[in-house]
Amino acid sequence: MKIIVPMAGIGSRLRPHTLTIPKPLTLIAGKPIVQRLVEDIAAVLKQDVEEIAFIIGPTFPKDTESKLLAIAKDLGAKGVVTVQETALGTAHAIQCAKESLNGPCVVAFADTLFKADFTLDENADGAIWVKQVENPSAYGVIKMQDGVITDFVEKPETFISDLAIIGIYYFKKGEILRNEIQYLLDNDIKDKGEYQLTDALENMKKKGMKFVPGQVDEWMDCGNKAITVETNGRVLQFAKQAGQNLVSTSVILENSEIIEPCYIGDNVKLINAKIGPNVSLGTNSVVENSTISNSLIQTNTTIKNATLDNAMIGNNVEYNGDFTSISIGDYSNLV
Structure with missing residues (x-):
């Protein structure tokens, strides 16, 4: 084939x-x-x-x-x-x-x-x-x-x-x-x-x-952004139904909570954070003092002091802000 x-x-x-x-x-x-x-x-x-x-x-x-x-x-x-x-x-x-x-x-x-x-x-x-x-x-x-x-x-x-x-x-x-x-x-x-x-x-x-x-x-x-974030959530739900664990064992948790289903990549650090449900968080990312649900976040990204829902954030982003349903491309810096 x-x-x-x-x-x-x-x-x-x-x-x-x-x-x-x-x-x-x-x-x-x-x-x-x-x-x-x-x-x-x-x-x-x-x-x-x-x-x-x-x-x-x-x-x-x-x-x-x-x-x-x-x-x-x-x-x-x-x-x-x-x-x-x-x-x-x-x-x-x-x-x-x-x-x-x-x-x-x-x-x-x-x-x-x-x-x-x-x-x-x-x-x-x-x-x-x-x-x-x-x-x-x-x-x-x-x-x-x-x-x-x-x-x-x-x-x-x-x-x-x-x-x-x-x-x-x-x-x-x-x-x-x-x-x-x-x-x-x-x-x-x-x-x-x-x-x-x-x-x-x-x-x-x-x-x-x-x-x-x-x-x-x-x-x-x-x-588009909205339906891609929705698709991310559906894929995570299917993975949970299939008994798949998509949270890396290398995740560092400091006073933080992960609500399944989620994908959390390697070398992610969560500090005073609440992640999930339906969140993908890419490798080498840091989330601090934040709550994130129903969102798709790529790799090497730092998020601080944020409450995010239905958000999509690219690679190599620094974000520190008050907006909730955001769409930020790669290599952006909003602090």
Whole structure:
């Protein structure tokens, strides 16, 4: 099995946190979003992953490739990194990894996490993971009949269906997808000014290929600050339910309390602090005279004299203040 991960977007909705770190490498409960994504896919499919191809943007930091290759290696897979020089749509992004599009593969866009218990239909040519949503006009959606997908529609202006495509797809033969996308590119077939994956899927369906929906139990977005903090909390809750302890044994506690679920990284120091529930606090951070709940805080950050709730704070930050629901990017100093 191969996994193709388009992740070239600049993450503008999550700024300032994506000014220095690509959104898929943002830590959620101590792990990058993209790492959690590929681990979840491997667990759901119950198959070994032999290769992971990442498609990144041209302005990503220089160390992005090494971080992604390490994520692939941790899963026992070969890592491949390619660059999408110009943002020309979902199909164009996938085609940047065309050398990896052969045999069984999963395409997964790296701005979402999910929980599912799903068994692949061996008689189907592919599967599309979907979730019922309240505002389908913001998504690609499917229509289906008798358990088989009949239509793919990109961001419908009028109601077609409320089953939204969450951005994860399985293909029994990746080379067929590669050829269909190449047809779109060669013939300049665009929708809303971009080369859309849904157009390739529609062409494949018209040629007799059978796609089935894969229902997800939980769909967790990481689009902006508020929903990323919420997703962090959900991931922590799942970890607690699974009996996982995400608090490092190297945490130094001085007159402090941790209310589970929390992720507390290595070499964190808590002084007169109350942390949790639903808090991730990155490695080498210090919290003093503060209360923090429902918040996502990255590494090497110092927080003093604060009461935080629904906050997101980046790496290498110093914060000493009275604001509660804050969003502070990397290398900021508010004292």
